[in-house]
Amino acid sequence: MDRLKNKVSIVTGAADGIGLAISQSFAKEGAIVVMADINNEKCSREAKKIVKEGHQAVALACDVGKMNSVNQTVDYCLDKYGRVDVLVNNAAVSISGNIMEMSEEDWDYLMNINLKGVFRCIKACLPSMISNRNGSVINIASGQAHRSWNDWTAYATAKGGMISMTTQLAGQFGDMNIRFNTISPGAILTPMAEERIKTEGEDYVKGSEFQASMLRFGEPIEVALTAVFLASDESSFITGDDLKVDGGLTSLPRYM
Numbered sequence: 001m002d003r004l005k006n007k008v009s010i011v012t013g014a015a016d017g018i019g020l021a022i023s024q025s026f027a028k029e030g031a032i033v034v035m036a037d038i039n040n041e042k043c044s045r046e047a048k049k050i051v052k053e054g055h056q057a058v059a060l061a062c063d064v065g066k067m068n069s070v071n072q073t074v075d076y077c078l079d080k081y082g083r084v085d086v087l088v089n090n091a092a093v094s095i096s097g098n099i100m101e102m103s104e105e106d107w108d109y110l111m112n113i114n115l116k117g118v119f120r121c122i123k124a125c126l127p128s129m130i131s132n133r134n135g136s137v138i139n140i141a142s143g144q145a146h147r148s149w150n151d152w153t154a155y156a157t158a159k160g161g162m163i164s165m166t167t168q169l170a171g172q173f174g175d176m177n178i179r180f181n182t183i184s185p186g187a188i189l190t191p192m193a194e195e196r197i198k199t200e201g202e203d204y205v206k207g208s209e210f211q212a213s214m215l216r217f218g219e220p221i222e223v224a225l226t227a228v229f230l231a232s233d234e235s236s237f238i239t240g241d242d243l244k245v246d247g248g249l250t251s252l253p254r255y256m
């Protein structure tokens with residue numbers, strides 16, 4: 001309890017899956033959680049549940065694909081709370097596709113949300129973090145950035161770009177006490193994963209379970225607790241790092 005007491009934290013893609021688990025875990029640790037999601041209806045329902053449990057959370061409609069929408073979210077935060085302490089860039093869309101068949105429109109759509117959305121949110125939050133000489137930015141990447149999978153070129157490229165952006169900014173802003181880290185989840189059971197199970201069926205389930213040395217999917221809470229650590233002062237000397245929460249998927253791969 002209170003590991004994040006009154007830390008003003010923006011979580012994008014907070015209505016569901018990993019972003020929701022991060023929001024719930026942050027709130028339980030005393031953070032003021034600004035839950036930003038394009039699905040405002042679900043996000044508002046989830047924020048109300050958190051508040052009902054006695055914690056601090058508010059839902060804001062936010063499309064990370066649009067600069068004005070991101071600015072509105074951050075401006076709300078600054079007007080109401082005076083600062084942003086923690087930013088979790090979690091919102092993403094999942095589009096697979098063979099590079100030979102993938103349209104340029106799909107590529108641009110994915111990059112605009114999964115990669116440029118991260119640029120927008122960081123750009124909007126940095127002035128507050130710089131003036132306070134304090135901040136933790138946590139980017140949710142993916143095991144896909146570390147290994148090769150067929151047909152996931154765009155998604156994996158965006159996540160790889162996010163890891164490089166994290167390294168660049170960690171170097172640039174370290175002396176201002178602003179930390180940048182990524183978390184690379186493996187296969188985690190969320191609505192996004194359920195969508196893949198629908199399209200890829202048992203092959204995806206078996207492949208994901210078998211390749212991770214721990215032989216199972218991860219739970220959103222397992223990613224969320226890692227994000228709590230990176231947001232908290234317990235990780236005060238950790239920056240530019242990538243924490244893999246993947247049951248061994250990328251570091252102990254089991255070859256089939």
Ligand SMILES: NC(=O)c1ccc[n+]([C@@H]2O[C@H](COP(=O)([O-])OP(=O)(O)OC[C@H]3O[C@@H](n4cnc5c(N)ncnc54)[C@H](O)[C@@H]3O)[C@@H](O)[C@H]2O)c1
Nearest residue numbers: 013015016017018038063064091092142187188190191192
């Ligand atoms: N689930 C997995 O197995 C897995 C594995 C590795 C990495 N990840 C990453 O973890 C993060 C969360 O994944 P998840 O599985 O919880 O996804 P999810 O699809 O369950 O949830 C994503 C959330 O993002 C929101 N969102 C989508 N577009 C948005 C936009 N333009 N602006 C604001 N919000 C938007 C959605 O409404 C949704 O609430 C993503 O970055 C994903 O790439 C997931």
